[in-house]
Amino acid sequence: MSQTTTTPPSAPAEASNRVTLGWSNRLLARPEVGALVAAIVIFIFFLVVAPAFRSPASFFTVLYQSSTIGIVAVAVGMLMIGGEFDLSAGVIVTTAGLVNAMFCYQLGINLIVGAVLSLVFSLLIGFLNGYLVVRTGIPSFLITLGTFFVLQGANLGVTKLVTGSVSTPNINQMAGYGTLDAIFASSFKIGSVTVEITVIWWFLFVALSAFILQRTRIGNWIYAVGGNADSARAVGVPVKAVKIGLFMTVSFLGWFIGMHTLYKFDTLQAGNGIGNEFLYIIAAVVGGTLLTGGFGNAIGVAIGAFIFGMTSLCIVYAGWDPNWFRAFLGVMLLLAVMVNLYVKRLSTARKVG
Template sequence: MRRAVRPEVGALVAAAVIFVFFLAVAPAFRSADAFVTVLYQSSTIGIVAVGVGLLMIGGEFDLSAGVIVTSAGLVNSMFCWYFGINLWVGAILSLLFCLAVGFLNGYLVMRTGIPSFLITLGTFFVLQGANLGVTKLVTGSVSSTDVSRIDGYDSLGVIFASSFEIGSVVIWGTVVWWILFVAVATWILRRTRGGNWIYAVGGAADSARAVGVHVVRTKIGLFLAVSFLGWFVGMHNLYRFNTLQAGGGVGNEFLYIIAAVVGGTLLTGGFGNALGVAIGAFIFGMTSLGIVYAGWDPNWFRAFLGVMLLLAVLVNLYVRRLATREARA
């Protein structure tokens, strides 16, 4: 019974069913190339979803997580292109910018008492408008310029957009980074005092504060983690594709939330883990590409996400009740 109430159990069963289903209906899905492509697709969502999942366990949301990925790349590329400086300087400036956004989100949520949904929705619109407006002002179009000839491109590419071969397949470095971030998040949640604080502030912030938990510090730290991981994926997008569309990233915030919820994270906070979020992201990768490999209309993908979200909420509610019943027993 104890294993049955783990947050990721429902997602693991769903992932196995979906995997077998696409193996049966999509012959192209059975190749090694298809599998590593699924892993790559999952990693680009899963890296940020790790931070979003931790934040949701802590009882908050960040609707700006999608557009900050694009903002990170645009700040790096346009600053260095306009001033003609090394991309490393722009990458550090971009990181500071993203952390400032994360800190501002957390600070405003904690100091004003306004729900994080509303605070970060406002940040979402500010970043979306700034991405489009500033990019068009600087470059004259809605896309950034090619940064492949600017100093620092090659070395940054090794960190954020490298790949390696295993046999006949090419694996992007984001897959390795994704696994690493999931491992670190799992260690934090299960082995550190900070992990206990995350669960505590998500389950009952007032009670946690009463026993000495640093609620404000913990929640601001979670917003900073989301911004850092968004910056990381933004760097990958920039150094893999050289240019970025200023309108990119819109809607991805919901994919991060769906990955977390499908992975067993409760919308009310206080329950979930990083492994479940990773499985949720893997389900996203399998489905988004499995539909293509099967030759179906890609528009069905959004319908599938809606169904998966509804089912996940129901399963999570049931699992949470089992966990509560077991704890009382």
């Protein structure tokens, strides 16, 4: 009776298998992969169920919707990678616009001067948030929650005190309006499609953030601070300066979207922006940023913002009840957290291996 022997795989075959597994694990361990797969699936799904989404004009409308969340989410994502939160990001957007509009309208000052003063004021809020966090050791969740309530009340109270209503006056006839409108709220045509300038700004901010995080010493510091602040401090990373700088970055991009909102609509409601801070965080988390810090990237955050913009509009394009959008966000957040933990484990295992 003959005996069948099994020939073991050759060394080259084993090496090839190891290389294949290495590449697959390396790909899966990237923060943005889960969000990219989700974005592709959702995109295809809405192409099927929402015929209105199939036009180029609808796609660029989705990009615009994504950019209004995505620009601030870029900074919020970087802050979360650095291990902190900012729950005042939504109302800072409104505060920036209100300061610009009311200050200039009441004093008759050029809007450009008001925009600069608004920027200084916004950066001061960011600095104060960061300084209180690093000085007191109180969690950023609580510090910025306090800032959220202060700004929310001030936005409504001061606006009503100055204007007699909860909205700013129309500013489109004031000096400096044309220049600022061109920078923050203009649009241009590509064929028959209208492209909002915020889409271009969004791409630029994402590219800048990706460069900083992946190619600069500051990016290394942000990951180090978010991963383990004590260890980072021990090797000479300026932890306090990094954290304060990240809070100020959130305020800067909040100011930017505040300017866009003001010059897009020429007036601003004092109650706007409440709740948007959660959308920024959701975009970052869906894009692969860990709530615990030290993990994520700008591309993932951008994909997360695109998922938000696509879903919020495509539910309407499909003719569904838009109230389901919040339920979808909740499901996406839960799924994203689970996927992110799995990806983090893969990344950690690859580093250990």
